[in-house]
Amino acid sequence: MRVVIQVDCLSKEYRLGQIGGGRLVDDVNRWLAKLRGKEDPLSKIGSMTASQRPSASNTSVGNGAQPEVIWALQDVSFEVKQGEVLGIVGRNGAGKSTVLKILSRVTAPTRGEIRVKGRIASLLEVGTGFHPELTGRENIYLNGAILGMTKSEIRGKFDEIVAFSEVDQFIDTPVKRYSSGMYVRLAFAVAAHLEPEILIVDEVLAVGDSAFQKKCLGKMKDVAGEGRTILFVSHNMEAVRSLCQRGIWLKDGRLHNDGPADEIVEAYFDSISNQLSFVNSNLAYGLVIEKVMLKNSHGEESGQFRPGEDLIVEILYDAQKRLEKPYITLGVIGINGPCFTANMLLDGDVPEAMHGCGTIACRFKSIPLLPQNYTVKMAVRAKNGIDLIINYQDVACFSVVGDLADYGYKGEFLERASRYTPVVVPYEWRMPDGTSASVSLNRRPE
């Protein structure tokens, strides 16, 4: 198979902090240094770890105290062959989107080179350039042209696009009158009918309902089946696993691992359950979350649980200031979304105060979960129930393992079906002939 994308020592540098006011001084400094043949005075060698990256509100970049420049990508090299479906995985800020942005030519690399054979279409978003005042028909042409189609190509595909989007009755209505579902369907329909040799997709599947997501995945599978090359970034590991043959794992801007998608996804999951870093302190409230541990019913720290086992989430904190009535929210999230929660905003069982070092724990009794990977999210709110002290974010992960056959599950298609809706409460079927069958994860294996 011939190589269609060759990424060679790709690096990308980003400046931190406010860009704009006061930059003129820096620019003059850089320029002077360059004239004298010195190193860029503001560039910092080496990258920061993910937890140090500025995340929206938590890090303030002071003048001079912090490095002004970070490397979002460092010396990343890989090749993609024709017809390959490549998944790119990694934590937030690992550089996945940067790779796609450089490939889509939205931004230029700082160093390195990419060589490409064939036409690239990138789908970093659906409906780019849709104008609310224009009709569906006009937007199909506009959006298609933005994505790189010519007018005659769009005209040739027009009927197909309209049929796929299922909005034919409203095609001459301005899209601002569309429901959000119609809007997304129309937008995806245009994108789906691009016929590039190389397709770049970023998290597009995260929008829309599950039926729509399934349709997107199906369409992408079709595209892959036609021998086109696809680069796919997603946090949906299930999608990566089912769609991609090969995976690339980026970590802190470097290429960490490259191999078959199954193995990469597996290894990636193992690693994030081992070292999950999160923004764990809020200095304004004097609260530091030292550690979040997952324990089984024997009190042992663990990353693996059986269906129906107890899951204990233990939070070790250090409240340097007295914190009145902190509301804690815990959530267990599966691959396809939230499963269940323990939420003090709901139950009202709030500790009187947190002060000094201490532990707060929550025991989820007999977790009704099918084998899959899960993450635990946590938030801490102030006593008004609104202000976030610790943002709702991933604090731990675990996987549920076990052979479902041991629990009386005997479905022929169990493997495939177990991934979608992982929460199972005990239930009972009543058949037409009057017999009944009960199903429960609490039936522990002997």
Place this chain on the structure above:
Amino acid sequence: MNNPLSGWLHLKRSFVAAFEPQNDDKWTLVIRPKTGWFDLHLADLWRYRDLVMLFVRRDFVSQYKQTVLGPLWFIIQPLLTTLTYTVIFGSIARLSTDGLPKILFYLSGVTAWNYFADCLTKTSDTFAANASIFGKVYFPRLAVPVSIVLSNLIRFAIQLGLFLGFYFYFLARGAAIRPTMALWLMPLLIALMAALGLGTGIIVSSVTTRYRDLRYLVQFGVQLLMYSTPVIYPLSQLSDQYRWIMLSNPMTPVIETFRYAFLGTGTFSWGYLGVSAGVSALVLAGGILLFNHVEKTCMDTV
């Protein structure tokens, strides 16, 4: 970063490439950190001409949707401006109009000036206004300002129609106006206005990606520029002391020639027009170079 490994990888790749010639030279696209200042991809812009035309259509159609008067606004706006000028500068301040009917004098100035000013102000926030599209998909960024210039051209044509309406009315009533051979220069005048407006606009938009301050100066700057252009008073009225200010403004010969072409009065000089054309070409070329240089990394700074 001088990573020895990366150097080695590079070496290895060139070595491998030497034995796989089919992989080596047929790349359709090479993405590099920086390309030369003169690597302009203008062919790309041509390939995306459908997009340019669709942008023109979008701008034109969306502008007056859900307004009662619709495209009539294209006419009402210069009409009101002209009336204001006629009353304030013509009747109250009694500024000279070179002996021309006031309405024709102001309307010709306003029509030509509007085209230039619209091209400038609307292209000057190209990057900021399109950040959401530019951040998601590649197409030659120049498509946006070029489409703005084209959609303004349609507007200009409509306003020129309005001017011609008044023009023929006054001509029929026997006013002291006469068309001159300079009418043949109209395409050149339009090209100069477009080039100057576009060139300045994209220079401003390129610089604003780093220094936002400029954005606030644009409106004011255009206003100031208008007063140093013979829109509301003729060049002939100025004493030599101030004339050079006017003439150092490349829009001055354009407006004067425009008026001279239709009305037969005004200052017309090949020399001034030639300088203006030279400046316009330079501004446009400089603008395209700068724009092209900035467009690749603009999304990191906008």
